[in-house]
Amino acid sequence: MNRFLILLAGVALIFSSCKKADYQKVTHDPELYRTTVKKLNDIVLENNFPPVIASRNYVYANIAAYQVIAAGDPKHFRSLSGQIKHLPVSPAPPKDAEVDFQFASMLAFCTVGNAVTFPEGSMEIYIDSLKQKAKDAGMPSGVFDNTVAYADTVAKYILKWSKKDNYAQTRSASKYTVKRIDGRWIPTPPMYAQALEPHWGEIRPMVLDSAAQIPAPQPPAYNMTDKNSVFYKNVMQVKGMVDSLTTEQKHMADFWDDNAFKLNVIGHASFGTKKFSPGGHWMNIAGVGSAMKKADFGTTVAAYTETSIALFDAFISCWDIKYKANSVRPETVITKLVNPDWRPYIQTPPFPEYISGHAVISAAAAEVLTQAFGDNIAYTDSSESEFGIDPRKFTSFRAAAQEAAMSRVYGGIHYKIACTEGNKLGQKIGDLVNKKLQLKIK
Structure with missing residues (x-):
């Protein structure tokens, strides 16, 4: 009889272990996390978040997820508390209570993403679907409740911390003053929109000590009377490129356009189209790297977390420079002084020209992803396929960042110097993030 009971107990234990392994195959699958990040990306797109605010959505959601992972596996992952100097100590997991930390990380990600996007509650349906997925996979009720x-708990801690980053204060800050002075940015067609987020440089960064920690050279002085001036040559270079774009150059410009909201005007009719923001595009690329390396x-x-931190700080640095320089866009200069009928290939966004945001954030993200997954990692990026744009192949993340920067010149919205200097600045920011943060314990 005793042997029979022992046998039964053994069978029960094996069954229990198999059941546990079954549900963990679902909740521990990195593809599910990639899908979760993509879901937030879709919501950011649907609700027309501008690129700088989108970067805030991504960074807090990913940090929430990472802090859960670090709490659950402290032998392999180091908490960001203490590495990000203003991030308080993360809540410890409950003692003697089993938690599925991978599943908890996705829930924390979604809860934070749910709170920092609007309309608030946009991720509720997806959160419910995640919970149902865990239950259907056989997660025990006790583990589910603990998780x-x-x-x-972690989501609330991150949200409380996020409220001190000066975002709320910048909502009521003064607007950009439009002054029609040669060389100074003014709104551009067809939207003639107000300057976007002129106080974003005042947002609290994650790794940078301040928005101005890593300086960039001053932009060339406005000078359209001297044909040998740096500024004049940059203006005419943009015009010349746009006037003679190859099919390949047009593809580059379209692929990296990443205009969160483009106003299309046809006669007396107008309509908007949306794409991922630049940061959203690099969130997708982080997912490509993770899948390729079978991380x-x-x-x-x-990897997602460190990329989102690099993007967040890069936008803060870049925007600080933009609204100190207040540089005029090529479209404004060319239509006023060269050809009134000229238009850029892609739509000019509503903020000053120098320094190129795409160049800065792309290079910062590329440095982080290179450290995470390796250099010279060839990959295909099909992020834009859902917008009818063919995929592009790259030999490395850095090569992609360089193309992203140059694409803005082909698009006619940046001078080349803003892109080359932007790429240099982004590399420095990404390098600083790599040096200051050590997420994985070697």
């Missing part, structure tokens, strides 16, 4: 509770769940979360 949900811990995810909520495990924790490594995947760490």
Whole structure:
């Protein structure tokens, strides 16, 4: 009889272990985290978040997820508390209570993403679907309840911290003053929109000590009377390129356009179209790197998190420079002084020209992803396929960043010097993030 009971107990234990392994195959799958990040990306797109605000959505959601992973696996992942100097110590997981940390990380990501996007609650349906997926996979009710509770605890801690980053204060800050002075930015057609987020340089960064920590050279002085001036040559270079674009150059410009909201005007009719923001595009690329390298769940979360931190700080640095320089866009100069009928290939966004945001953030993200997944990692980026744009192949993340920068010249919205200097600045920011943050314990 005793042998029979022992046998039964053994069978029960094996069954229990198999059941546990079954649900973890679902909740520990890095593809599910990539899908979760893409879901937030879709919501950011649908609700027309401008690129700088989108970067804020990504960074807090990913940090919430990462802090859960670090709490659950401290032997392999180091908490960001203490590495990001203003991030308080993360809540410890409950003692003697089993938590599925991978599943908790996704719930924390979604809860934070749910709160920092609008309309608030946009991720509720997806959160419910995640919970149902875990239940259907056989997650025990006790583990489920513990996991949900811990995810909520971490999410609340991150949201409380996020409220001190000066975002709320910048909502009521003064607007940009339009002055029609030669060389100074003014709104451009067809939207003639107000300057976007002129106080973003005042947002609290993650790794940078301040927005101005890493300086960039001053832009060339406005001078359209001297044909040998740096400014004049940059203006005419943009015009010449746009007037003679090759099919390949047009593809580059379209691929990296990443205009969160483009106003299309046809006769008396107008309509808007949306794409991922530049930061959203690089979130997708982080997912490509994770999938290509077959990274495990924790490594995947760490890569997304460090990329989002690099993007966030890069936007703050870039925007600080933009609104100190207040440089005029090529479209304004060319239509006023060269050809009134000239138009850029892609639509000019509503903020000053120098320094190129795409160049800065792309290079910063590329440095982080290079450290995470390696240099010279050839990959195909099909992020824009859902917008009818063919994929592009790259030999490395850095090569992609360089193309992203140059694409803005082909698009006719930046001078080349703003892109080359932007790429240099982004590399320095990405390098600083790599040096200051050590997420994985070697």
